[in-house]
Amino acid sequence: MRLFSLFSLSALVSLGTALGDYEPYEYKNQFELPGGRSNASIDEPVHKPLKFKDFYSDFKTRLDDISTTVCNLSLAAYEGNMTARQALGPVRSYCWTHANCIIATLDERTKASFSGTTILLGLAPTTLSVLGPSVAELALLSIHRPFITLLISLGAPAVFPGRFLQWEDPLRANEPAVGAFLVRPMASPWKWIVLFLQYALAGGAVANVFHAAWRIGTLSIVSWACETSFWPVIWVLLSLIIHLCAILSLRTAITRKTEFGQPRNMEYELSQSVHENGEPNTQRSFPRAWIFISEFTLSADNEWQVSDLYNIRLGPLPVLLQYVGAFLSVLYLVFGTLMFSSLLFIGLSEAVLLIIRMVGSAAICRILVQFEVGGMIRVDERRVYKGIVQAPLEGFGKED
Ligand SMILES: *[C@@H]1O[C@H](CO)[C@@H](O)[C@H](O)[C@H]1NC(C)=O
Ligand SMILES: *[C@@H]1O[C@H](CO)[C@@H](O)[C@H](O)[C@H]1NC(C)=O
Numbered sequence: 001m002r003l004f005s006l007f008s009l010s011a012l013v014s015l016g017t018a019l020g021d022y023e024p025y026e027y028k029n030q031f032e033l034p035g036g037r038s039n040a041s042i043d044e045p046v047h048k049p050l051k052f053k054d055f056y057s058d059f060k061t062r063l064d065d066i067s068t069t070v071c072n073l074s075l076a077a078y079e080g081n082m083t084a085r086q087a088l089g090p091v092r093s094y095c096w097t098h099a100n101c102i103i104a105t106l107d108e109r110t111k112a113s114f115s116g117t118t119i120l121l122g123l124a125p126t127t128l129s130v131l132g133p134s135v136a137e138l139a140l141l142s143i144h145r146p147f148i149t150l151l152i153s154l155g156a157p158a159v160f161p162g163r164f165l166q167w168e169d170p171l172r173a174n175e176p177a178v179g180a181f182l183v184r185p186m187a188s189p190w191k192w193i194v195l196f197l198q199y200a201l202a203g204g205a206v207a208n209v210f211h212a213a214w215r216i217g218t219l220s221i222v223s224w225a226c227e228t229s230f231w232p233v234i235w236v237l238l239s240l241i242i243h244l245c246a247i248l249s250l251r252t253a254i255t256r257k258t259e260f261g262q263p264r265n266m267e268y269e270l271s272q273s274v275h276e277n278g279e280p281n282t283q284r285s286f287p288r289a290w291i292f293i294s295e296f297t298l299s300a301d302n303e304w305q306v307s308d309l310y311n312i313r314l315g316p317l318p319v320l321l322q323y324v325g326a327f328l329s330v331l332y333l334v335f336g337t338l339m340f341s342s343l344l345f346i347g348l349s350e351a352v353l354l355i356i357r358m359v360g361s362a363a364i365c366r367i368l369v370q371f372e373v374g375g376m377i378r379v380d381e382r383r384v385y386k387g388i389v390q391a392p393l394e395g396f397g398k399e400d
């Protein structure tokens with residue numbers, strides 16, 4: 001608050017001196033040509049939250065100054081002042097008219113900084129996608145721990161694109177790759193601490209991403225939708241569709257094993273938890289309780305694997321779903337690039353901060369997934385040194 005008043009104070013101080021510095025803006029060519037779409041109607045409603053109220057800090061003083069002095073007419077018109085709208089005459093968009101006025105008045109240095117930012121931000125989705133967890137890992141994790149999978153897929157917005165028309169087996173995500181970290185089962189106090197940390201970190205990553213997306217949406221302008229603020233948030237949410245494709249693909253590929261009955265380990269877990277609750281173990285209200293227990297069990301403590309419980313049979317549907325997911329993830333990257341590179345009024349330092357926040361969230365989510373996947377790895381103990389999987393042993397070939 002104090003910071004804000006400081007800014008507006010400095011804006012006021014500079015107003016006295018700066019006023020003469022700017023050429024008055026003429027508001028030419030702001031209306032749609034005859035035969036074009038249409039001019040904005042004079043009583044067009046004002047979309048909240050209002051833009052141009054607050055800018056990113058890099059050029060905040062200057063932008064505020066321009067916005068409230070030379071461009072005050074279009075600012076008032078944008079904010080719905082009828083007198084100002086009449087004075088301005090017909091325009092295509094009140095929001096863009098004001099943005100045009102600001103951009104036309106800005107000095108070249110600031111504009112150069114904006115265009116540098118555009119390139120940096122445009123590369124962000126692709127860069128982030130390299131960092132984030134892959135859909136196959138998340139699909140596998142979703143069977144064990146659906147809720148944290150949801151958090152992780154929201155927290156790591158950029159999706160690692162699979163190869164289009166190439167089947168990637170989610171059940172092989174936990175194969176012991178050389179150099180992978182193993183996560184050992186944990187005893188009771190640590191188990192709960194780690195679980196708590198997982199949810200706290202995943203929740204923090206989600207909050208961070210959404211806050212950053214909302215902030216960038218409200219403080220800057222997407223060039224194709226000047227008045228709306230929700231596009232970055234939509235972009236974050238859209239990643240869910242891709243994860244959903246991968247998860248559905250895995251779900252439709254697996255069928256429950258019946259020949260061997262229910263696996264021993266799961267029954268064991270179920271009975272244990274029931275004992276803890278002090279409830280009789282009479283009826284197997286199976287799936288719901290099972291999901292619940294599984295959600296709050298670290299994968300390292302989990303004694304079953306998806307392949308223990310399920311048979312895999314690939315029909316056309318699972319394969320198709322994964323291909324659609326891979327295709328969508330490419331579209332998603334293109335859309336992200338389009339959106340981030342059409343953001344206006346963001347300075348370089350703010351863009352770097354934004355990218356650091358996104359990278360932080362993506363990295364945390366990746367670490368969380370890797371921790372869980374590390375707990376699912378089953379490997380010959382002779383191949384493990386200090387918790388890291390080594391190259392296959394001579395003479396043993398593949399481990400069972
Ligand atoms: C917008 O307004 C201008 C100025 O009044 C007018 O010449 C033009 O035809 C209008 N455009 C459309 C598409 O109606
Ligand atoms: C814009 O600023 C000028 C000069 O300070 C002032 O005369 C004019 O009334 C202002 N217009 C609006 C719409 O506030």
Ligand SMILES: *[C@@H]1O[C@H](CO)[C@@H](O)[C@H](O)[C@H]1NC(C)=O
Nearest residue numbers: 073076080081082083084087
């Ligand atoms: C609209 O702008 C004019 C100056 O152009 C100002 O005198 C008037 O008070 C404003 N009206 C509102 C409702 O803010």
